Structures are given as structure tokens and as C-alpha cells.
Amino acid sequence: MKLYTYFRSSASYRVRIALALKGVDVEYQYVNLLKDEQREVAYKQANPQGYVPALVTDDDVTLTQSLAIIEYLDEVHPKPPLLPENPIERAYVRALANIIASDIHPLNNRGVLQYFEDELNIDSEQRKKWYHHWLKQGFDAFEAILAAHNLKGRFCFRDNPTIADLCLVPQVYNAWRFDFDMKAYPLINDIVVNCNSLKEFDIAAPHNQADAA
Amino acid sequence: MKLYTYFRSSASYRVRIALALKGVDVEYQYVNLLKDEQREVAYKQANPQGYVPALVTDDDVTLTQSLAIIEYLDEVHPKPPLLPENPIERAYVRALANIIASDIHPLNNRGVLQYFEDELNIDSEQRKKWYHHWLKQGFDAFEAILAAHNLKGRFCFRDNPTIADLCLVPQVYNAWRFDFDMKAYPLINDIVVNCNSLKEFDIAAPHNQADAA
Numbered sequence: 001m002k003l004y005t006y007f008r009s010s011a012s013y014r015v016r017i018a019l020a021l022k023g024v025d026v027e028y029q030y031v032n033l034l035k036d037e038q039r040e041v042a043y044k045q046a047n048p049q050g051y052v053p054a055l056v057t058d059d060d061v062t063l064t065q066s067l068a069i070i071e072y073l074d075e076v077h078p079k080p081p082l083l084p085e086n087p088i089e090r091a092y093v094r095a096l097a098n099i100i101a102s103d104i105h106p107l108n109n110r111g112v113l114q115y116f117e118d119e120l121n122i123d124s125e126q127r128k129k130w131y132h133h134w135l136k137q138g139f140d141a142f143e144a145i146l147a148a149h150n151l152k153g154r155f156c157f158r159d160n161p162t163i164a165d166l167c168l169v170p171q172v173y174n175a176w177r178f179d180f181d182m183k184a185y186p187l188i189n190d191i192v193v194n195c196n197s198l199k200e201f202d203i204a205a206p207h208n209q210a211d212a213a
Numbered sequence: 214m215k216l217y218t219y220f221r222s223s224a225s226y227r228v229r230i231a232l233a234l235k236g237v238d239v240e241y242q243y244v245n246l247l248k249d250e251q252r253e254v255a256y257k258q259a260n261p262q263g264y265v266p267a268l269v270t271d272d273d274v275t276l277t278q279s280l281a282i283i284e285y286l287d288e289v290h291p292k293p294p295l296l297p298e299n300p301i302e303r304a305y306v307r308a309l310a311n312i313i314a315s316d317i318h319p320l321n322n323r324g325v326l327q328y329f330e331d332e333l334n335i336d337s338e339q340r341k342k343w344y345h346h347w348l349k350q351g352f353d354a355f356e357a358i359l360a361a362h363n364l365k366g367r368f369c370f371r372d373n374p375t376i377a378d379l380c381l382v383p384q385v386y387n388a389w390r391f392d393f394d395m396k397a398y399p400l401i402n403d404i405v406v407n408c409n410s411l412k413e414f415d416i417a418a419p420h421n422q423a424d425a426a
Contacts, residue, residue: 048357049312061301064358065315068307075300087288088274094281099262101311102278106319115346122333133328144261145277 001026002056004046006033007209010105010170011066012053016204017166018070022077026055030211033110067101070163082163092149093157096142096164100171104138108174128178135171135180139188142168146187154194161195169195173206214239215269217259219246220422223318223383224279225266229417230379231283235290239268243424246323280314283376295376305362306370309355309377313384317351321387341391348384348393352401355381359400367407374408382408386419 003019003026005012019026031037031052038050046062047054055063055072063069074082083090106112108131116122116130146152156164172192175182182189195201206212216232216239218225232239244250244265251263259275260267268276268285276282287295296303319325321344329335329343359365369377385405388395395402408414419425 048361049316049354051316051354057301059301063301063304063308065308065311067315068304068311071307072300072304075303087285088270088272088276090288091276091281091285094284095276095278098278098281098314102280102315102319103262103264106315107325111350112320115343119342120333120335120339126333129332130328137324141262148261 001058002029003027004029004031004043004052004054004056005209005211006031006038006052007206007212009033009052010174011051011101013170013173013204013206014066014163014166015053015055015069015073016209017161017169017201018073018082018163020200020204021080021082021161022073024073024077028210030209032211034213067097067163067167070166074163080160082161082166084157084162089151089157092145092151093162093164096145096156097162097167099138099142099145100167103141104134104171107134108178131178132180135175135178138171139175139182139185143185143187146191152187152191155191161198161201165191165195168192169201214271215242216240217242217244217256217265217267217269218422218424219244219251219265220419220425222246222265223387224264224314226383226386226417226419227279227376227379228266228268228282228286229422230374230382230414231286231295231376233413233417234293234295234374235286237286237290241423245424247426280310280376280380283379287376293373295374295379297370297375302364302370305358305364306375306377309358309369310375310380312351312355312358313380316354317347317384320347321391344391345393348388348391351384352388352395352398356398356400359404365400365404368404374411374414378404378408381405382414 005028031043038052044050047064049064053066055069063072083093113127116127151157153159155161169192218241244256250256251265257263260277262277266279268282276285296306326340329340364370366372368374382405
């Protein structure tokens with residue numbers, strides 16, 4: 001298998017953690033978003049959307065969208081599982097993952113910030129305020145749902161990592177990078193410390209990638 | 214079961230289609246987003262995020278996030294299936310669903326347009342341009358992936374509706390409402406016509422809801 005990745009892409013980071021946890025051997029192909037390599041013809045033949053990550057399977061099929069890729073990996077490499085067995089608990093984990101993947105990350109993505117700068121003339125202070133606004137909305141919800149369902153252990157769901165943790169850790173990494181104050185989120189912070197103590201999360205981190213600038 | 218819904222919420226619309234296809238009996242509880250009822254204490258006790266939809270199960274557990282709810286419904290009511298059986302094909306369907314749910318819808322959501330108006334003083338013409346920009350980016354990718362994988366039949370995946378169709382139809386409904394020109398998307402348009410010819414899609418449509426204004 002081959003993964004198209006960029007060190008700072010948090011969607012790529014999610015998939016890198018999944019691959020590490022599954023112990024799947026994969027070749028990394030680096031796509032430099034700062035040089036717009038994701039928009040080049042060669043890459044768009046692999047992924048017409050021009051986003052990273054994309055996973056090329058052993059049968060040479062290209063899969064896109066980080067959550068779809070992670071669910072695929074979980075189906076073809078079931079150990080260790082990245083979702084609970086019980087449908088209600090699976091829905092809880094998927095909801096947490098989607099708070100990050102649908103309600104925070106798309107709004108704070110590079111393309112959005114670029115559009116703000118190029119098309120709407122929104123200055124860096126306002127861009128940062130926007131960035132923090134969606135982090136706060138999302139993390140407030142994430143923390144409240146962790147508290148309400150009372151299923152948290154060392155990780156979002158009990159004591160093994162799930163797709164919720166795979167989405168959370170890269171988003172918190174971005175929050176740190178953009179000077180967002182995380183002190184209102186003790187449950188999230190505890191989970192992130194526990195995740196980052198695992199070597200599988202560590203080797204997937206942006207600063208440990210070969211393309212880290 | 215009970216579904217918190219708002220007629221024009223496209224995430225609610227997705228779940229309404231799923232419930233209709235599954236033939237599940239559900240009580241609708243209407244949350245008027247124009248009156249900000251989703252931010253009231255009573256609703257936030259059900260869903261701390263204050264978004265619709267939310268599904269209250271027969272065991273009185275509240276599930277949130279439309280895709281998590283739909284995957285749950287598919288797991289507890291397997292017929293008719295809303296995902297293919299093969300993992301590669303499941304990943305294709307989930308990727309299409311996520312293009313809508315992560316790359317278009319969050320960027321064009323009511324909260325974003327409200328923030329533009331209230332905080333950034335972005336006028337209605339610029340808001341419309343923004344709205345169309347993300348529709349174009351997302352639908353271009355959706356159409357290209359439909360063409361590349363060659364799995365389209367009457368629906369996104371062969372001849373039965375999947376979660377990809379459940380996400381696509383509400384997004385196209387929004388595109389029409391915001392005067393977006395759909396003529397560049399023959400594959401999408403064909404699928405939407407086929408979906409809307411089914412009574413399950415029709416009864417879930419915004420204009421057929423009891424809370425339609």
C-alpha cells in the first residue's frame with residue numbers, strides 16, 4: 001500500500017496513526033501542500049479532489065477521505081479494533097470523530113484561510129479569531145459529550161484508542177500550533193497525554209515525518 | 214425512537230431519508246433553528262453540541278452527528294443495507310458521503326453564514342460567492358470520483374441507495390435553493406432524479422415536513 005501524505009495535514013496524521021496501530025506496512029509518498037503539489041495533474045489522477053491523504057491499496061485502487069480510509073483499514077485489518085463492538089458505542093465514537101472531522105477541521109483548513117486572505121481580505125487577527133471560534137465550539141461539544149456519556153477511560157472510549165482519538169490528537173496538535181488555550185478541557189487533555197505516550201501516535205506525529213520542514 | 218429535526222437542516226434530511234428507507238417508526242421533535250431553539254437548555258441537555266439532528270434510541274440514549282446516526286441505523290436495522298458489502302466499495306461510498314459531509318456542508322452551514330454577517334461584515338453577494346465556491350469544489354470532486362470508479366448505476370453505487378445518496382440529495386437541494394448552476398454534473402443530476410423518484414426520499418424532503426415554513 002501507498003499513502004499520499006503531508007506532515008502537517010491533520011487528515012493525513014489521522015491515517016498515519018491508524019496505519020501505525022494496525023502495524024500495516026506502507027510506503028509514504030509526500031505531497032507538499034505549500035508547493036501546491038496536490039493540485040498537479042499527476043496527483044489529481046490519483047485523487048481528483050486534490051486533497052491529502054489518499055491510500056493506494058495493493059489492488060491499485062485509490063481511496064480518499066481520511067475517515068473512509070480508516071474505516072476501510074479497520075475492516076480489512078480488524079486487530080486492534082478502532083471501533084467498539086456495540087452499535088450504540090460505535091455511534092458515540094463516530095460522533096466524536098465527526099465533531100472533529102466535520103465541525104472543526106473543514107472550517108480551519110488551509111483552503112479556507114487562503115480564501116479569507118485572497119478573496120475576502122480578512123486580516124491575520126480576524127483569521128485567528130475565526131480559527132479559535134470553531135476550535136472552541138467543537139472542543140466544548142467534544143468535552144461535554146465525553147462527560148455526558150461517561151465512557152471515557154484512558155482514551156475517548158475506555159482503554160483502547162478508537163477513531164475518535166485518531167481525530168482528536170491531530171486537532172489538538174493544531175490548537176497548540178495556533179496558540180489556542182486548552183485549559184478548559186481536562187478530559188480532552190488527559191486523553192491526548194495518554195495517546196501521545198504510545199509509540200504509534202508518536203511516530204505518526206508531524207514533527208517525526210520525513211517531509212517535516 | 215425520537216428524532217430532533219428541522220425541515221431545512223440537510224443533516225436532518227439525511228437521517229430522515231435513512232429512517233424512511235429502513236421503515237423505522239420514529240417520533241419527530243421539531244427544533245426551530247430560526248428561533249435558535251437548538252441553543253436552549255432543554256435541547257442542549259439532549260445534545261450538548263446544540264446541533265440537529267439528534268436521535269433518541271429506545272434505550273433513551275441520545276446519538277448525534279448524522280453520519281454516526283445513519284451508520285448506527287444501518288447496523289441495528291440491516292435491511293435494506295445502506296453500504297455495500299465489500300470493504301473497497303464501502304470506502305468509495307463513505308468517501309462520497311464525506312465529500313458532502315466534511316468538505317461542502319460545514320462550510321456553507323447557517324452558523325458560518327451568520328458569523329460572516331455578524332463578525333466579518335461580509336455582504337450577501339460575497340456570501341453567495343463563498344457558498345458557490347465550496348459547492349463547486351465539492352461537486353467537481355464528487356462527479357470526478359463517480360466517473361473514475363465507474364460503480365455508478367441508478368444511484369452512486371449501482372442500483373440501490375447508500376449513504377452517499379443520502380448525503381448528496383440534501384446538498385443538491387441546497388444548491389438549487391442558492392441558485393447554483395448544476396449543469397456541469399450530469400452523473401450527479403441523474404442520481405438525484407432517480408433518488409427523488411422514490412417515495413422514501415420524497416417524504417423526507419424539507420417541503421414535506423410538518424415544520425416546513
